[in-house]
């Protein structure tokens with residue numbers, strides 16, 4: 001009885017400061033249970049269910065506060081960051097972002113942090129859902145091969161970022177050490193059809209964007225806040241192709257979207273969708289009918305919307321170069337019957353998805369691996385080139401290479417192309433403008449330089465084009481492109 005009274009008092013105290021925030025946004029139940037201690041843990045201790053992204057643990061579905069045990073292991077490991085590119089990530093639970101943790105407001109969390117014996121670095125954890133100095137960081141400093149333990153009470157409901165806070169902090173976060181913990185309100189969250197876990201992060205490699213091989217962390221780029229990659233869930237293609245998030249029409253989707261940073265603020269947007277409800281900054285209040293929501297570094301939001309029509313819905317950071325040139329692009333694939341009254345148009349794929357429109361870029365990965373081992377074949381190049389052509393060239397020259405009369409010259413059976421392969425490389429790297437005659441037809445337009453492509457990519461694309469659509473065949477090697485690039489003043493993007 002005495003304990004209950006204490007708990008009530010704590011709730012009452014917490015409520016005293018609540019009305020200001022609650023009233024401001026005018027939301028129905030905002031602030032009602034924003035903070036509170038619901039008394040000591042009851043029942044037997046519960047082992048927390050942790051999930052890897054994009055999965056979210058099932059709702060807590062419990063009527064009382066409990067002691068919840070979280071076992072999380074830090075693992076340093078090399079994983080793909082892009083096609084043919086790997087990076088040594090430091091992870092909470094083996095993934096970027098780290099394992100998703102889900103508890104109930106009032107729970108007492110007993111946290112066990114393990115640091116795998118094969119790791120090289122010490123690590124710790126700072127959970128933004130902790131009330132206490134350092135958010136747990138000071139109590140959780142753990143050397144490789146060791147384990148540390150601390151407890152905290154989840155006083156406030158909300159969605160919170162956790163991250164490593166071991167010096168150099170920026171480097172630990174920059175290597176992927178962040179994740180989300182959801183503290184459910186006592187009554188739980190309203191039921192939806194799908195819950196997904198997505199987290200943005202910026203990455204800094206010494207090599208330029210998509211430069212192949214194992215890429216080390218670049219401290220200087222990190223300090224300058226000039227990321228090589230901006231990614232959802234730690235890798236380019238983590239949520240595209242076969243790995244796209246899935247839903248059916250007329251379903252409710254809830255996205256827990258975090259931003260690990262270390263540097264950038266996200267302008268989170270889903271192309272072709274309007275968010276019915278956003279719990280901005282992960283707080284208790286929500287905003288309705290939102291197009292783009294800001295997610296600060298070290299912050300999160302809960303985004304909800306209902307799918308109405310089928311198609312590929314592209315999730316981006318609307319700081320748009322990050323989406324199309326640094327990887328911040330993911331897909332929600334919605335299946336179901338069309339609803340022409342809501343949307344009459346055609347699928348968005350080629351326009352927005354670029355080289356992500358295909359099922360995946362496996363052919364590019366294979367070509368890269370074979371190039372590294374010296375077994376690259378013409379066929380490898382053709383297949384890789386086909387995947388890349390879809391994203392970079394087909395918008396203008398069309399998927400079948402036919403071009404558009406009077407606007408974009410054909411690459412199919414093109415006398416201009418077949419006459420001079422070196423010139424074709426130059427066209428891709430430097431662009432082309434002014435009068436050109438292709439197959440007897442004159443064009444006088446502008447092709448922008450495509451020098452964001454690396455040497456392999458240009459070689460593969462042109463090899464594909466030369467071996468398609470009645471062209472005369474031939475093979476362009478990566479070194480051919482390198483030589484021409486060296487002679488031109490145009491450098492690849494990312495080179496300084």
Ligand SMILES: [Cu+2]
Nearest residue numbers: 123164166172
């Ligand atoms: Cu760390």
